[in-house]
Amino acid sequence: MAPDHGSSAIPERRTASLELALGEVDPFRSLAFHRLGQNDRATERRRDRFDKVFRGPSGPARIVIETTAEGVARVELESVEADHDRLLHAVPGILGLEDGGHASFVVPPEADPRRVLRDARARVRGLRLVRVPWLYELLVLIVLQQRVAYPDAMQSHRWLLRHHGTPYSEGDPERLLFPSPLRLSRLAPEVFRQAGIDRERAERLRTVGRIARHLPRLAALPFDEVRATLRKVKGLGPWTLEHFLGAGLGDADAVPTGDYWYPHTVAYALAGLERSDDAHMLTLLEPFRPNRYRALLWLAAAGAKPVRHGPRMKKAGPPR
Numbered sequence: 001m002a003p004d005h006g007s008s009a010i011p012e013r014r015t016a017s018l019e020l021a022l023g024e025v026d027p028f029r030s031l032a033f034h035r036l037g038q039n040d041r042a043t044e045r046r047r048d049r050f051d052k053v054f055r056g057p058s059g060p061a062r063i064v065i066e067t068t069a070e071g072v073a074r075v076e077l078e079s080v081e082a083d084h085d086r087l088l089h090a091v092p093g094i095l096g097l098e099d100g101g102h103a104s105f106v107v108p109p110e111a112d113p114r115r116v117l118r119d120a121r122a123r124v125r126g127l128r129l130v131r132v133p134w135l136y137e138l139l140v141l142i143v144l145q146q147r148v149a150y151p152d153a154m155q156s157h158r159w160l161l162r163h164h165g166t167p168y169s170e171g172d173p174e175r176l177l178f179p180s181p182l183r184l185s186r187l188a189p190e191v192f193r194q195a196g197i198d199r200e201r202a203e204r205l206r207t208v209g210r211i212a213r214h215l216p217r218l219a220a221l222p223f224d225e226v227r228a229t230l231r232k233v234k235g236l237g238p239w240t241l242e243h244f245l246g247a248g249l250g251d252a253d254a255v256p257t258g259d260y261w262y263p264h265t266v267a268y269a270l271a272g273l274e275r276s277d278d279a280h281m282l283t284l285l286e287p288f289r290p291n292r293y294r295a296l297l298w299l300a301a302a303g304a305k306p307v308r309h310g311p312r313m314k315k316a317g318p319p320r
Contacts, residue, residue: 014084016077026126027065030096033247036141037154041161041176053168053175054134057216058082096128101252111287116269120302127301129250135215137178138248142240143204159195185209204235223251246293253290268306269299
């Protein structure tokens, strides 16, 4: 994982431009999970543009994606020489072009009696599973969202970027790299408290910093081996691991249990029930194996959810 380069010690970078036909694929919708709020200074995402800076294995990197009216993705990639070929090879996966399971997934009508999932598919037809190289930053985003409301995670992320991030370049001081793994692993408890991060998540974030250098190697392994390896890491429960596998590595069958809303969303969409639990959710999703994460994405992106009645989410909890 890249060292914590400051703006005065940035290694020489190499750039590349490429164009790829998208067909029906919508990379901006597909990459929605990878920005934490509108004020994420590491990531810009609009209807027609995605711009992200991140730490590659050897140094800072940046990818900018824009699309044309003809359905072509124009991609600008900048990285240090040592990472360049690897990141170029990753571009189709980042766009969602390597999601081969989308076309072959047929929703069984008997498992979708209210047609909610089939209608959701039509509404989000450009949504694909992606594979991304910024696995360290992704795991940070997921841990920050453990058992807290989204605005709280967004605020903590913004605070860490503003106070401990590194400008990507002298010419663009507003675009910030997230603190390096080494720096994150050494942040004092008081820093996390100032960021609104409880002690449990703070320790998990330090752990992410300590294991970050292993994440690129894990990405090349089968999904079950990644699960088995990361399950041994204290503080990374099934909610975190399954989101990491689904959102970062393109595992179409990942199922994040322990979520507050997913069981209700699935039960409402597939059975007309407003409340449920993990066990019932898994039963309802079973007919969609090996595309359970894909089904969850469709339902969530299409807004299929019951009316919220519960209290505001708590700020701490056991590993997810």
